[in-house]
Amino acid sequence: MKSSKPKFALFKRKYLCIPYGLFLVMFIIIPILIIVYYAFTDDNGMPSINALVGFFTNWSKVNVLITSVFIALQTTLLCLLIGYPLAYFLADKKVNKNAVLITLFVAPMWINFVLRTGATRDLLTWMGINGGNMPYLATLIGMVQNYLPFVILPLYTTMLKLDKSQIEAAADLGANPFQVFYKSILPQSVPGIVSACTMTFMPTMSSYVISDTLSEGKITLFGNYIYLDFANNLWHDGSFMALIMLVIIGISMFLTREKGGAEQKGGKSW
C-alpha cells in the first residue's frame, strides 16, 4: 500500500515543525546562551566572574533582590487574600449565576497595561497617595490592581471543579464551617493556588513599569535594575542579573511542576 504513493514519501507531517523550530532556536535558545556568555565574560570577551562578584559584593544590588522578593511575596499574598473568596463566590452557583462576570474581571487586560498603570497613579495622586509620600504603598496597590486577574482566573477554574458532595458530606458529618474550609475546600484548591502564585510572584519581581511609575522612581525592583544596566551599556552586569532571574524561575518551575500541572497554564488562555 505504501509503495503505491512514492510521490509523497518525501513529505512527513513532522517536517512542519521545522520553521518554528528554527525560530525557537534563533530567538529563544541563542539569546539565552548569549546572556549566559555575557554574564561570565568581561569587555575583552575573556572568561570572568566580575559580574558575579560585583553583584554579591554590591549591597545595593542585593538589597534590590531582597526588596523585590519582599514586594512580590506581599503582592502574591494580598492577591490571594482578595482573589480566593472572590473566585469562590464567582464559582458558587448560589451566589453568582452570571458567567459573564468572570469575563469582566479579565477584561481590564484588554486595556493597555501602561495606560492602566498611569490611571492608577493619577487616581492615587488625587487621593493623596503618591510616590513622594508613600512610594511603597502606592507600588503595592498598583501591583495588586494589575495582577489580581492573574490570580482570579486559575482559582476560578479550580473552584468550578470543587467536589460539592464532599463539602456537603463534611458539613453533614458535623464539621463546622471552619473545618469544612480547612479540611475539604482548601486542599481541593491547592492546584489553583499554586498556579496563581507562579503567575503573580515572578512577574511582580521582574516588573518595572509599575514600580517605576507608582513610586516615581523611588523603589527599584529587579526589573528596573536590569533595564538600568542595559540602558547604561552594562551588558555584563545586566546579563548576570537576568541569569539570576532565570535561575529563580527555573527553581520555582521545578518545585511547582507536580502540583500546578500543565493544564493550569492553559488557564491563561481564558
Place this chain on the structure above:
Amino acid sequence: MVKKIFGQAYIWLILLLMYLPILVLIAFSFTTSTNVGVWNGFSFELYPALFKNKEVMVALANTLIIAVSAAVVSTILGTLGAVGAFYSGKKFRKGYEFVNQIPVVNAEIVMALSLAIMFAALPSVIFKADLRCYWTLLIGHVVLGAPFVFISVKPKLQQMDPSLYEAAIDLGAKPHQALWKVTLPEILPGVFSGFLLAITLSLDDFIISQFTTGPGLLSAGDPKIVTLSILVQDKIKKGPIPPVLRALTTIIFILVVLGVIGVSIYRSYQAKHIKKKVRV
C-alpha cells in the same frame, strides 16, 4: 441568603475597585483640565483633539500594524510547529514543547534583554538601520505570541480523530490537501483562540517593545517605532496622563465593553444551541 448578599456585594465591590482608575479617567475625559481631579466644566473638546493629535495617531497605527502582523506570523509559525511536533517522536516532542514553554514561564524582561543584546550584537548588514526597528519589534512580538498559539492548538490535535488524515490520504488526497481540508478545520478553534491571544499580548506589551525598539538598541539618529505603550510610558514618566489620552481610554473602554457583550451573546447562543441539540 446572607452568604448570597455578602458574596454579591464582595464581587461588585472588587469589580468597582478594579475599574475605578479607568472610570475616573473616563469621567475626566469630558473636561479639559490637565490633571485628574480638577473639573474645568463639561466639554467634548478632548475627542476631536485626540484625532488631530498626530503623535497619538501614529503610535496607535504602529501598535495595530505590529499587533496584526505579529499575530499572523505567530499563528502560522505556532500552528505549523504544533502540528509538526505532534507527529514527531516522543523525545523530540518533549524537547520541543519544553523550549516552547520557556518564553511562557520566563520573565518578560529576561526575554527582552536577551533579544535586545542579540540584535545589538548582530552586524547591521542583517537588519538595515531603517527597517531594523520594525523587524526586531516584530520578532519580539512573535516570541511573545507564538508559544501561546502552540499551546492553544495542541489540545485540539489531541482531541482529533487520527484516522481522519489517514483516510483522506488513502482516498487520494495529497498531504497538503489533507492538511488543509481535514486537519485545519478540526484544529481551527484552537488556531483562532491562539490568534486572539497573540493579538491581545501584543497590544498590551510594553517591556519587549521597549527593548526591541528604541535608542538603547539603535545608534542615535536612527528612527524608532513608537507604540502606544512606549508613548504612554514616556508621557507618564514626566507627569500625569495627557488629557487626550483620557479620551482614548474612553474609546478603548467602550470597545472592550462591546467585546464583553459580544462574548456573552455568543456564549448564550452557544448554550441554547447545545440545549436544542440535546433535546433532539
